[in-house]
Amino acid sequence: MAGQTKNTSSTGASDRAPRTFRVWRGDGQGGKFHDYSTEVGEGMVVLDAIHQIQAESAPDLACRWNCKAGKCGSCSAEINGQPRLMCMTRMDQLPPEGPVTVEPMRAFPAIRDLVTDVSHNFRAKKSIKKFSPRKPDAPDGTWRMQQADVDRVQEFRKCIECFLCQDVCHVLRDHHKHEEFVGPRLFVYTAALEMHPLDTENRLGDLKNKHGLGYCNITKCCTKVCPEHITITDNSIIPLKERVVDEFYDPLTRLFRIFKPAK
Amino acid sequence: MSRADIPLPQPRGMAQTQRTDTWWLQPLAVFSGFMAFIVYSTWAALQGEHFFLSAGGANYLSPFYSPQLFNVPGQPPTGHAWFGDPPSWLLSLWPSFIPFSPALLILWAPGGFRFTCYYYRGAYYKAFWADPPSCAVGEPGFRGKKYRGEAKFPLIIQNIHRYFLYLAIAFIFVLSYDAIIAYKFAAADGGWTFGIGIGSLILTINPILLGGYTLGCHSLRHLIGGRKDCLGAGGAQRTAYDCVSCLNRKHMVWAWLSLFWVGFTDFYVRMCSMGYFTDVRLL
Incomplete structure (x- = not known):
């Protein structure tokens, strides 16, 4: 059992790699993209990475989320330009190279950062x-x-x-x-x-x-x-x-x- | 709480997007495919000749010229003309700079069906008019709030689609007849004999693909049962609705396959008629 735990842990650690996220910060008056670097690993979704960025370097980054299971419809955003749920977008679905852009939905007024007025x-x-x-x-x-x-x-x-x-x-x-x-x-x-x-x-x-x-x-x-x-x-x-x-x-x-x- | 005072984000300019995939590939492929068909079909329709193959006893009529309403003056009759020689009033009205072509009398019907088809509409709005160029990609700024969509003239005319559907269904019967008689070859004794040529098979596949496309039409799906809220289970109407819905799920695939094949069928007949291809008799 101990060996299995150690093995799982070491695999998870070795898979983690730094990744740049280009996150839109601003409000209805305007804003711009900010680059954040955080480590991503196997099984992570974009919402995990956004939460990690909040914890590590941008505690005031606003994002709306709730269930993390693709059922509440709260974490809608545009990831690499495509409208998607952040909680259902696995990192391994995205191109391995280049920054990942995350911006709020563009059909609605931006309240703050990734949160829009729907x-x-x-x-x-x-x-x-x-x-x-x-x-x-x-x-x-x-x-x-x-x-x-x-x-x-x-x-x-x-x-x-x-x-x-x-x-x-x-x-x-x-x-x-x-x-x-x-x-x-x-x-x-x-x-x-x-x-x-x-x-x-x-x-x-x-x-x-x-x-x-x-x-x-x-x-x-x-x-x-x-x-x-x-x-x-x-x-x-x-x-x-x-x-x-x-x-x-x-x-x-x-x-x-x-x-x-x-x- | 209303936040109506917060402005909407400024729309992006033409082709501006954060998408990192090859979003331009699909509209480019659609544009190229449609343009290739439009150019070829226009050229073929304007020829007014080489649309029928009788060499080797064959009886192949190009689908671009079927139903053939009139014979072409100065050419031997094909035996397919519904009304024989063209009336003098038609010839007097015909523009002098275009050779008389039976295709030009009928192609408006299948052309109109495809032009007003829900699949094609979505595809060519993107590929030809960049409205939008692709999903989540900025479009030309001149439309802006003046956008009318299909709510007003001219595109409100797209609502005529079901009337083109009625004509398209009639064309399937005509092209099926052409496919059947493509197995009828002239015999040495002057009569007819059953035979199979490569062209027979090509002309047979054509109405099958056109049928898959036409019978999966969104308007037909509506007319055959979708207009009702209660169809029940197991009845003839429910079965018909389910069958049309089944074809409708692959409407795009049927649309492309049938488009390609109808063009290829004309190309095959034309090349055989011009002597570039030789139709091989299998039986």
Whole structure:
């Protein structure tokens, strides 16, 4: 047992090597990158390194984190330019050479260092019509649904609200359409409600006129960065776009709707 | 607590990023692939000849010219023209600087289907218009807050995609017919005989790949079942929706394979017709 402990310990020590982290420091008025050197070892993630930098050389470095397990969505940042969770980015996934850049999400105002103000997302969420179920199917106030129908929206409920999809979306990031465009996270949220087998609300008018669905030009960047691997573009945004086409642009479906009862 | 007073970070300039990977490689490859196809297909469509192979008894029609609506004046009939010789009004309207080409009468339909396809849209917005050049990479500053996306004219027209889908489905039937008759070779006695040439196989793969692409279309997925919240389990509509969804998951792969193959099929027929290739009969 002692030999095993010693062996593990020595392996861990020998694997550690100094690495430079180029961390953005500043606030909403501006900032710049600062270089910090710290030792990294096997199994470490970027968040470990940031905590180590806090402990060793920058105790005032602000960063938001909570679970360290990729489930709370707090430690979103841009690592080597890619929106990622710091706690789920292993050091061995990054190029072995050169400094590792860590900066806050660029689609939101920087509060301080790596911490951003993501309150836009919560305000936008309030503008989406709430779940509105049909009348219960049974006298005891319960409903009956096919599992296959529920499975479709179950994917959307994996969202941890890390807002990496919002960060990478160029409509927010580069065009600053925050007032007119709710963003991919909230399209996923809307899809979960709009496609729910029990829901009776119609959100298509809001999607087109208030929530800026038409601004999405299907770059699929949101899907690529999602740590929960939600197929955001193909399973939520494009199906919503198609429903908006049904409702507002397709003359044939508009014609057929005359003969069909409302939802 | 609202922090609306904190300004947003300044957007990065064109191609500025902290990314350290070769982010430019994919848009460059997409740009090169699309440009190669656009240049070749435009050139091939403007030729108006060498789109049919009858040498060796073959019966191969290039997919760029199928359905062939009219014969080409001055060329022997292929036997594929739906309406025979072109009407005089069409010939009088035809621009004098372009040779009469049946391809130009039909290619707008599959071209429109691909141009409005959700996969292609995302790909060419990045590769051709740098909107954005790649994920988390800065784009040209002139758009800024004036960005309109697909919410307003002109790109709001992309919503026509499902109508091109209807046409694209019809094309699969036509190209499948072309594939079937590619196994029909002229016999020495003046009749027809079953045969297999390399071209028969090439023309067969073409509608299969186009079918995989077209039947995995996002609009079809919506129309066939996605528009409903309750499809139930096990019914015909659920099965159809699941099949389209299955193809849809690899829509990009089908899009590229079918694009390449339709171009290659025309190239093969053209090269055989021009005498550069000889079609090998396997049976």
